[in-house]
Amino acid sequence: xxGSAWARAAALPVVTAVVGLSAAPAxxxxxxxxxxxxxxxASISVAGSGSGTGTYAVTNDGSGQTASGSNExxxxxxxxxxxxxxxxxxxxxxxxxxxxxxxxxxxxxxxxNGATVVSVGEGRCLTGGQTLDLSVGSxxxxxxxxxxxxxxxxxxxxxxxxxxxxxxxxxxxxxxxLKAALDSLGDPGLHLDLGAVQSQCTAKGRTxxxxxxIADAVLWTEIPGYGRLDLVALPVDPAPNTHVVxxxxxxxxxxxxxxxxxxxxxxxxxxxxxxxxxxxxxxVDEALDQLSSQLGPLEDNVLDAVLNEQTRGDGSIxxxxxxxxxxxxxxxxxxTDAVQLTVGTSSxxxxxxxxxxxxxxxxxxxxxxxxxxxxxxxxxxxxxxxxASDADGPVTPGRVALFGxxxxxxxxxxxxxxxxxRR
Amino acid sequence: xxxxxxxxxxxxxxxTTLVVLALALAVAGVAWPSNGDxxxxxxxxxxxxxxPGAHTKAKVVPIELEGTSLDPPRNYTEVGWWxxxxxxxxxxxxxVITGHTVHTGxxxxxxxxxxxxxxxxxxVTRLGTFQYQVDSVDVLSRDRLxxxxxxxxxxxxxxxxxxxxxxxxxxxxxxxxxxxxxxxxYGALARHAKNA
Numbered sequence: 001x002x003g004s005a006w007a008r009a010a011a012l013p014v015v016t017a018v019v020g021l022s023a024a025p026a027x028x029x030x031x032x033x034x035x036x037x038x039x040x041x042a043s044i045s046v047a048g049s050g051s052g053t054g055t056y057a058v059t060n061d062g063s064g065q066t067a068s069g070s071n072e073x074x075x076x077x078x079x080x081x082x083x084x085x086x087x088x089x090x091x092x093x094x095x096x097x098x099x100x101x102x103x104x105x106x107x108x109x110x111x112x113n114g115a116t117v118v119s120v121g122e123g124r125c126l127t128g129g130q131t132l133d134l135s136v137g138s139x140x141x142x143x144x145x146x147x148x149x150x151x152x153x154x155x156x157x158x159x160x161x162x163x164x165x166x167x168x169x170x171x172x173x174x175x176x177x178l179k180a181a182l183d184s185l186g187d188p189g190l191h192l193d194l195g196a197v198q199s200q201c202t203a204k205g206r207t208x209x210x211x212x213x214i215a216d217a218v219l220w221t222e223i224p225g226y227g228r229l230d231l232v233a234l235p236v237d238p239a240p241n242t243h244v245v246x247x248x249x250x251x252x253x254x255x256x257x258x259x260x261x262x263x264x265x266x267x268x269x270x271x272x273x274x275x276x277x278x279x280x281x282x283x284v285d286e287a288l289d290q291l292s293s294q295l296g297p298l299e300d301n302v303l304d305a306v307l308n309e310q311t312r313g314d315g316s317i318x319x320x321x322x323x324x325x326x327x328x329x330x331x332x333x334x335x336t337d338a339v340q341l342t343v344g345t346s347s348x349x350x351x352x353x354x355x356x357x358x359x360x361x362x363x364x365x366x367x368x369x370x371x372x373x374x375x376x377x378x379x380x381x382x383x384x385x386x387x388a389s390d391a392d393g394p395v396t397p398g399r400v401a402l403f404g405x406x407x408x409x410x411x412x413x414x415x416x417x418x419x420x421x422r423r
Numbered sequence: 424x425x426x427x428x429x430x431x432x433x434x435x436x437x438x439t440t441l442v443v444l445a446l447a448l449a450v451a452g453v454a455w456p457s458n459g460d461x462x463x464x465x466x467x468x469x470x471x472x473x474x475p476g477a478h479t480k481a482k483v484v485p486i487e488l489e490g491t492s493l494d495p496p497r498n499y500t501e502v503g504w505w506x507x508x509x510x511x512x513x514x515x516x517x518x519v520i521t522g523h524t525v526h527t528g529x530x531x532x533x534x535x536x537x538x539x540x541x542x543x544x545x546x547v548t549r550l551g552t553f554q555y556q557v558d559s560v561d562v563l564s565r566d567r568l569x570x571x572x573x574x575x576x577x578x579x580x581x582x583x584x585x586x587x588x589x590x591x592x593x594x595x596x597x598x599x600x601x602x603x604x605x606x607x608x609y610g611a612l613a614r615h616a617k618n619a
Binding site: 378380382387390 | 490590
């Protein structure tokens with residue numbers, strides 16, 4: 001063997017190591033971490049401008065876990081809003097690696113004041129606590145107003161137009177009375193009570209699961225003169241991707257009823273109008289008919305909510321306990337997009353495996369046609385002996401040596417015999 | 424120098440040459456760089472079975488099915504490849520290899536139960552070495568083995584995995600169970616590459 005051959009032999013492992021090291025980052029970039037998870041307690045946005053608790057994320061490369069963000073979110077993180085002032089937030093995530101397989105877990109959510117944060121991986125993040133009252137109608141983000149008094153904005157002008165035709169003293173007084181009644185309605189308000197809203201997920205290997213829990217959650221409105229009206233009670237353990245549909249017609253009906261009462265009371269109390277009862281009803285009906293188009297959006301979109309929203313990938317899952325869009329039709333009132341409130345977003349996976357240098361796990365690609373299968377298969381395998389005497393033994397070196405000795409002895413004997421013969 | 428002395432010196436020289444040459448060939452055989460690579464290795468009849476996890480290496484010889492009974496070679500240090508099963512390297516079917524357990528020791532598969540999942544098993548053919556990774560090591564009673572024969576030995580299924588079988592549970596007169604090792608193929612090395 002020449003020197004070049006020796007050089008090649010020596011160079012082979014070096015080249016292999018260099019190529020392996022240079023290729024390693026490329027493979028690492030293509031593969032997911034051994035385990036990864038993230039959690040976001042809450043975020044809220046209005047017209048694309050929002051705030052939130054941020055995301056706590058962890059990854060595990062097989063040798064240890066690294067984290068980013070905070071797993072101790074504070075309510076002050078939800079800046080610029082007055083809807084949520086008391087309560088407990090939770091967002092936490094963790095990973096582990098066992099036998100080369102990654103496991104990830106996360107949970108997140110919020111609950112009323114007094115709730116207790118428990119460790120991730122034990123199921124729910126939050127226990128106990130008082131019920132929160134998210135007064136969505138009181139949101140105050142920069143210059144944005146949602147519903148509030150704008151709901152009835154412009155209606156008074158419609159009423160003025162309705163009764164100004166004849167320009168009589170009666171109709172002008174009528175319009176003034178109805179406008180005063182409209183103004184007294186004020187803000188109907190829209191409220192969301194929340195006991196605890198949270199999601200959790202786990203991903204082990206390539207299997208990911210997730211759930212959400214929503215406790216004591218009711219969306220309600222308050223109409224002056226009528227009090228509280230529960231619009232929808234959210235289910236405690238909603239099925240994945242439960243779309244909440246409010247009985248929006250009831251909201252509009254209640255507003256209509258309130259207007260009717262207010263108008264009727266105002267007209268009956270207006271002594272200078274001197275209207276008989278049977279004269280009042282047609283006026284109220286005509287006024288409400290004129291206002292019906294103004295209240296139309298209430299029937300269309302009071303609330304658009306998805307509970308336990310789950311998005312699945314290959315070995316991963318993202319669970320959002322509550323994704324709430326409040327009054328998308330608000331744009332028609334205040335010229336901005338809807339409010340979005342997202343509570344309890346937990347993501348787990350996808351996970352990879354700890355890389356094995358010696359034993360890859362996948363089979364090489366198919367390349368040969370199948371052979372014809374035999375008709376019978378073994379049902380008995382008699383692969384045992386009591387001792388070596390039951391079978392043929394191996395051709396061992398000892399046997400070879402023994403045979404050699406015998407042969408040598410035979411040859412020696414023959415040589416001695418030959419010499420004796422020659423004497 | 425007499426004729427006899429010259430003959431002796433010549434013989435001595437020949438022997439010295441042969442010894443040096445043998446040593447040189449032995450060294451070359453170990454250190455010579457391989458011409459093989461990880462490219463396709465065609466399926467082939469197995470010649471050698473290596474189980475590092477069981478500290479076992481055994482010659483493989485083809486065996487036939489007798490009825491529905493599969494008997495390893497009588498030489499208990501060898502193992503038998505069922506000729507009706509897939510050749511190592513095939514993409515379909517299952518490669519079935521069996522060897523004897525000898526109660527008093529020395530059988531080719533006496534240590535089969537020492538294999539553990541994820542350990543490597545190699546099967547050498549004329550053109551290369553197929554590498555397998557152990558997936559499971561199970562002890563099955565003879566009845567259970569018979570019940571699962573199609574799954575374990577059927578050739579209409581499988582993707583070329585390796586099935587190793589021997590006997591266990593010696594009761595003083597007979598073996599009551601079989602050890603079955605299943606392993607999937609993960610690589611192949613062309614001839615000589617394994618030793619490079």
